[in-house]
Amino acid sequence: MQVTMTVNGVEVTREIEGRLLLVHFLRDVLGLTGTHWGCDTSNCGTCVVWLDGEPVKSCTVLAAMAGGHQVRTVEDLADGAELDPVQQGFMQCHGLQCGFCTPGMMMTARALLDRNPDPTEAEIREAISGQICRCTGYATIVRSVRWAAVHEAAAAARVTETTESPDAGEIADAGQPAGSVA
Template sequence: MNISININGETVTRDVEPRTLLVHFIRDTPGLTGTHWGCDTSNCGACVVQMDGQPLKSCTALAAMCEGHEIRTVEALEVDGKLDPIQQGFHEKHALQCGFCTPGMLMTTRALLDENPDPTEAEIRMAISGSICRCTGYQNIVAAVRWAAENAEAEVQS
């Protein structure tokens, strides 16, 4: 079937099988490989993107189900060479090691900050509880989100 999805502001059209998972559509068609996958059971959160501004596990959605919706991936966070404060926060606070969970974490916490610009540590921990990080023990991710909250308007450089 022919599917068109708005990904990062551009319409991506491709003929795919109905069973094509959104994560594969994103990675294969526009080649946006920043969105990862780490499990088969919606437990790890490596595949989180935003659909209409809300975090979504893209391994547990059919591409066909997303037609007519707006998908945003990690590649869209940086605009005109300017990093999003959440990206800068992850760098400042050493919130990533192997980097594999990072795109999902970024899209989850960006959505959190959009909804709640000044989250508490407990709110941050709850927001990322559907994403597994094997490297950081989450502590620096929490700090990075706080950094981004406190530097929402900061001039960040690429």
């Protein structure tokens, strides 16, 4: 059968078997190997991608079911050479050891931060509860997500401050002559 979907912003059409799982379509057909395949039973969560903006375990979705939909993988988190804050957080706080669960964890974390820009530790743990990490004990993953949340908030504040701060002409127009000291 033929399937067409948008993957990471690019429309793709391929001829596939009806029983092909989305994880295998991404990895084997499209060559997007950032999405890992761990269990085929939806237990581990290493294969999490977004389907129409919602995290899903791609080992539980047939590629045919994704036809006509938007799929986003870990390869799409970075903006060119600029890493997503979640990716930066995983680097800064050592949120990975072997790296096998990392793509799924990052996709889940990005979805959480898009919904809730300031999650508590408990909210982060709940969001990643459907995923298994056999190496880290989750503490560094939680710290990585918090790092991303804090740094995104700080970056947003800097942008707001820059766009809202008055320039020298506005200060002079506010009652003080330019160059005078109040």
